[in-house]
Amino acid sequence: MKHVFVAGDAYTTHFFDLPLENDEELSLFPSIQVASYHVANFALMLRDTGLLGLGISAGDALLISNFSLEPIKDRPVLIRQEGQFIVRIAADVNPVECVFTTTSDADTPLILPSENIRIAGVVSGIIPHLEP
Template identity: 60%
Template sequence: MKQVHIIGEAYTEFFFDLPLEDEEISLKPYIEVAPYHQARFGLQIDDDGLAGWGIEKGDYLLISDFSAEPIFGKPVMVRRDGQFLIRIAADVNPVESTFTTCDDVYPPITLPSENIRIIGVVSGFIKATEDVKLIRRYDFEEEYV
C-alpha cells in the first residue's frame, strides 16, 4: 500500500492556509491507498462544495501533480498569495480563470491568471468511513474517522 499524508483541511468556499513550511509532510498522519495511485498528498474537505461529485464534508481528497492529468472540469488546488482553494476548473486561460463548485453551491470565482497557480488536481477521494484509518506515524496511534 502507498502512504498518502493528510496535510490539512481544504475548502471550496474560501481560500485557506496550509502550513507547509512549518512541518515536514512526512510527519503528518496518513491514509493508505492503492500502490498505483499518483497522489502526492491528501487533504480533508471541510465543506459541501464538491457534494455533486459524491465528495462530502470529512472525505479525503487525493491531490496529484496537475501536469499528469487534464484539469478542465475537474477539481483543482489553486494557490493565490500563499493561500489555497479547491474548486472545479471551469475556464482556464492566459488572461483569467474561472472556478466553480458543484451545482454552484458557492458563487463562481474569476481570477486573473497572472495572480494564481494551479498546483494540483483532485485525482481521487476516499470516503470518511469507520473503515478508513488515519495513521499517525510517530505516536503509534491510529485514529478512526
C-alpha cells in the first residue's frame, strides 16, 4: 500500500482553487491508502455528480496522475485555466480549442482556447465513497 495525499475538493460544474504550488505542500494534507501500483500524484474528493454517467459519484476520491500512457479522449481530466481548476471529460483536445464535458445533459460543454489551458492531470483511478 502507498499513501496519496488528498489535496482538496473537485468539481465538474465550476472552477475551484487548489494549493498545488509544490509537492512539499501536499504532505500537509490528509492521505488515503491505495494499492501500491497506483501512479497517482494526489487525490481530489469529487463534490458533485457531473461524472455519474461514468460510475463516479459525489464523495468518491479521484486519483490524479500527471501523465497517461493511454489517450485522454473521453476520460476525466484536471484542467487548469488562469490558476483555477475544473474536472471534466476530454471530448476533443486539439491545438486550437478543446471541448470538455460532463455526463449530465444539464451541463453545457466547456469550450476553451488551447493556448489558455493546461491539462494538469488525468484521473487514473477512483476510490468509491470515501466520505458520506
